[in-house]
Amino acid sequence: MIRSLLVANRAEIARRIVRTCRDLGIATVAVHSDADAAAPHAREADTAVRLPGDAPADTYLRGDLLVKAALAAGADAVHPGYGFLSEHADFARAVRDAGLVWVGPPPEAMEAMASKTRAKELMRKAGVPLLDPLDPAGVTAGDLPVLVKAAAGGGGRGMRVVRDLDALPAALDSARAEAASAFGDGEIFVEPYMEGARHVEVQVLADTHGTVWTLGTRDCSLQRRHQKVIEEAPAPGLDEELRRTLTESAANAARAIGYEGAGTVEFLVSAAGRAYFLEMNTRLQVEHPVTEEIYGLDLVALQLRIAEGAALDAEPPAPRGHAVEARLYAEDPARDWQPQTGIMHRLEIAGLRVDSGPADGDAIGVHYDPMLAKVIAVAPTRAEAVRRLAHGLERARLHGPVTNRELLVRALRHPEFEAARMDTGFLERHLPELTASATASDSASAADSPRGGDDDRAVPLAALAAALADAARRPATVAGRLGGWRNVPSQPQLRSYRAEPDGTEHEVRYRLTRDGLLAEGFPGVRLLSADPGRVVLDVAGVRRTFEVAAYGDRRYVDTPQGGHAFTALPRFPDPTARTEPGSLLAPMPGTVVRVAEVAVGDRVAAGQPLLWLEAMKMEHRVTAPAAGVLTALHAATGRQVEVGALLAVVAPEE
The missing domain is CATH 3.30.470.20 (ATP-grasp fold, B domain)
Structure with missing residues (x-):
């Protein structure tokens, strides 16, 4: 029986595992980098062990430190979560060699699926349907579009869609470089890119006694940069024959490598309804909750029980909903x-x-x-x-x-x-x-909207609510805080806000008169009440409530129809805040991972990549804002930059 578990991960999945362990009566040990010292997963576990440093390479990717932490804290098992070292066979072996229980598949099964190229060879022998790979040197215009993929890793890293034959060499080089940086393995391969295909996967669960469950299908087609954004179960619109092909292929894949624990077999389903094996993730998936919800299962609890040697029932429960x-x-x-x-x-x-x-x-x-x-x-x-x-x-x-x-x-x-x-x-x-921005350019007709401001005119109304809430923060009566009624007409109160993230500025002018609120551009809008955190307006006869929160110069306005964020602008902007034309500023904190082969004095085209920043596990291109001459370059590979740091200057062509 597992009595104490080290969670070799962070954030959401670490909290998820801790929650299940608490239900099962298992003590938990968290690990945390210096950046995560106060993170919820470190606070919620029974014990926490520091991993010195901030970068993943120095902390969560250090298998030796994780094993040492488990032993030091008295844990008798390790759960890797997803990402980081969850699919590293060497880490699984190190955990086992230290006398700890590994909550995951056997290292041999992980190795079998670690390389997408080797995995496809195994799946071909198991009768699982595949897309045939292409020889990168032999790709022709007739093969386009193609997908360049890293053989190791996942999460969209090291993947490039190529639609132009001339772009293939650069795509191969950049995918190889990104894969080597992300996974320590620069092996890549090329396969046909299927336009209009769906990404469908099957959850598998296997015990140590030979039982293999397939827990239905999941559709994960909504993706950005080959990373999933919206997932659902079961995958809709699949006929019974296709579902049977998917689930039987997934079960065959698991049996072919002697799989144990939770895993996912992923497929592409063509527009014509044919399934092709993509890869197998030898770990718990990010999207596992949708399967849990329709099967009424706790997959983390089942992982732990399988690791303890328990047997699954002969058949899984039936799905619902x-x-x-x-x-x-x-x-x-x-x-x-x-x-x-x-x-x-x-x-x-x-x-x-x-x-x-x-x-x-x-x-x-x-x-x-x-x-x-x-x-x-x-x-x-x-x-x-x-x-x-x-x-x-x-x-x-x-x-x-x-x-x-x-x-x-x-x-x-x-x-x-x-x-x-x-x-x-x-x-x-x-x-x-x-x-598309939801900010309206014409606030005058906000009150005339048939939905009372629920559409694109909602942003000016939210800005008005922010202004009224700001005014209500001043000590005095409500009428006094809002300007009050006076015998001599006063000048309108003026507040300016910048909508985030689109940057549109809204200038709010209002007065409180004998007849109530007069807000320029908002005819028919009546003020019912205003407090620092809550403003109630009558908009074309419909009562609208705005919850307002302030943090420094930020304002967040929440309504039943959506939320809005603003930055309160000073009445007199700093005249020294200037940026040289053509300046490229870092859009986020990150690390310069590559610099293009350009030099100061070179002519560059609009949109030409100049350098690449890595932040939050993703690469981001910094491109020339316009055609011109590169007059300054302040970036070097490995340089850490803060948001707003000057990276380069391109003098625009006259």
Whole structure:
């Protein structure tokens, strides 16, 4: 029996494992980097061990330190979670060699699937359907588009879609470099890229007595940069023959390598309905909650019981209902998915299952993945589950860095998604409409909206509410705080706010008169009450409530129809705040991992990559803003930069 478990991971998955261990009566040991010293997973475990340093390579990727921590804390088992060392066979062996229980598959099974190229050879022998790889040197125009993929690792790293034959050499080089940096293995391969395909996977669970369960299918087609964003179970729209092919192939794959524990077999399903093996993840998946919800299981508890030698029942329970999961990231989809940092003042999502990493008041840093939480809705039907999830996300209170919340809500309500007509190109194809600014350019007609400001005119109303709440923070009566009625007409109160993240500025002018609130551009809007945290307006006869929170110069306005973030602007901006034209500033804190072959004095084209930053496990290109001459380059490989740091200057062409 496992009595004490070390969780060799962090954030959401570490908290998830600790929660199950608490239910099972198992003591827990957390590990934490210096950056995670105050993180929830370290606070919630019974014991915590420091891993000196911040970077993953110095902490969570140090198998020797993790084994040492387990022994020092008296743990008798190790659970790797997902990511980091969860699929490293050498780490699993080190855990076992130290006399500890490894909560995962045998190292030999992990090695069999560690390389995607070797895994495909094994699957071919097991009769699992495959896409035939292509010789990179022999790719022709007729083979396009193709996908360049890293043989090791996952999570979208080391992957490139190539649609132009001339672009293939550069894609091979960059994928190889990224794979070597991310996984320590630069092996890559090329295969056909299937347009319009779906990403469907099968959850498997196998004990040490020969029983293999397949727990239905999951659709994970909504992806950005080959990383999943929205997942659901069961995968909709599959006929019975295709479902049987998928589940039988997954079971055959698990048996072929002597698998034990929880794992996932992933497939591409073509538009014609044919399935092709992608890879097998020899660990728990991020999206495992949707399977748990429809089968009524705790997969972490089952992992632990299998590690203790327990046998599974002959057959799994029958599934019920439908579950959908959305990954909430600290990132800006409208700006090339740039990860965001800062304090997460509040993360509150009511009525749904929320598996989160940070808690209120935690800092979102640059060292790790930007996922904040997984939000899961379950209902008897797919339509109801999708509706519940979109509604819950829309009403969430997210006070902190910019997130992808709005994109998630719009994607869930998109006609193609509602009709289950999605594929892996969905987000790329619809990104402009999913990230279009909700800020209205004309606030004058806000009160005239038939929905009372629920549409794109909602942002000016939220800015008005922020101004009224700010005024209400001044000591005095409500009337006095809002300017009060006076016998001589006064000048309007003036407040300015910048909507985040799109940067649109809103100037709010209002007066409180004998007849009530007069706000320029908002005819017919009446003030019912105003407090520092709550403003109630009558908008075209409809009562609207705005919850307002202030943190420094940031304002967060929450309504039942969605949330809005603003920066309160000073009345007199600093005239010295200037940036040289053509300056390229670091969009986020990170590390320069590559610099293009350019030199000061070279002419560059608009959009030409100049360097690459790595932040939060992702690479981001920094490109020339316009055609011109490179007049300064302040970047070198390995340099750590803060947000706003000057990286280069391109003098625009006259």
